[in-house]
Amino acid sequence: MSKHWTDEDFLNHLYEVGPGDGHLESCLECRARWEQWLKLRRFTLNPPTLDPGLLARQREQILARTQHGESTGRGKRWALAAALAGAVLFALLARAPNLVPSPENDSERMLLSKADAQLADAQLMSDVYHSVYQSEPGAVEAVQGLFEVDP
Numbered sequence: 153m154s155k156h157w158t159d160e161d162f163l164n165h166l167y168e169v170g171p172g173d174g175h176l177e178s179c180l181e182c183r184a185r186w187e188q189w190l191k192l193r194r195f196t197l198n199p200p201t202l203d204p205g206l207l208a209r210q211r212e213q214i215l216a217r218t219q220h221g222e223s224t225g226r227g228k229r230w231a232l233a234a235a236l237a238g239a240v241l242f243a244l245l246a247r248a249p250n251l252v253p254s255p256e257n258d259s260e261r262m263l264l265s266k267a268d269a270q271l272a273d274a275q276l277m278s279d280v281y282h283s284v285y286q287s288e289p290g291a292v293e294a295v296q297g298l299f300e301v302d303p
Contacts, residue, residue: 154173156182157171157175157186162186162189166189166193
């Protein structure tokens with residue numbers, strides 16, 4: 153008995169380029185899967201028809217809603233809310249002149265930030281120096297404790 157067909161084998165057989173080894177006649181499981189492939193192909197080639205009356209009713213309902221101006225109003229509500237939020241934000245920004253930096257304050261702020269950065273760098277280097285060069289490992293302290301003399 154040969155191995156079962158893969159989906160690729162079924163697809164190739166569907167396009168008549170697949171294996172012609174007679175496996176479908178001998179294997180019931182693959183034959184059942186092949187029948188499913190054929191059923192799907194028939195459905196794809198002959199889709200079910202829709203009732204033309206259903207489509208006409210849907211079209212009429214859509215036209216009636218658009219001609220009478222019926223809408224849910226969701227879009228209008230969101231547009232109104234967005235416009236109101238924009239107006240409030242504009243009013244807040246217009247009333248707060250300190251939010252926009254002036255050129256004089258900007259240069260002073262840059263000098264202060266450079267000084268702060270230099271101070272922070274110096275503090276960092278000091279901390280690194282003390283942690284690396286000034287501290288002793290715990291093992292050294294234990295060994296030094298062996299040589300201490302208590303009076």
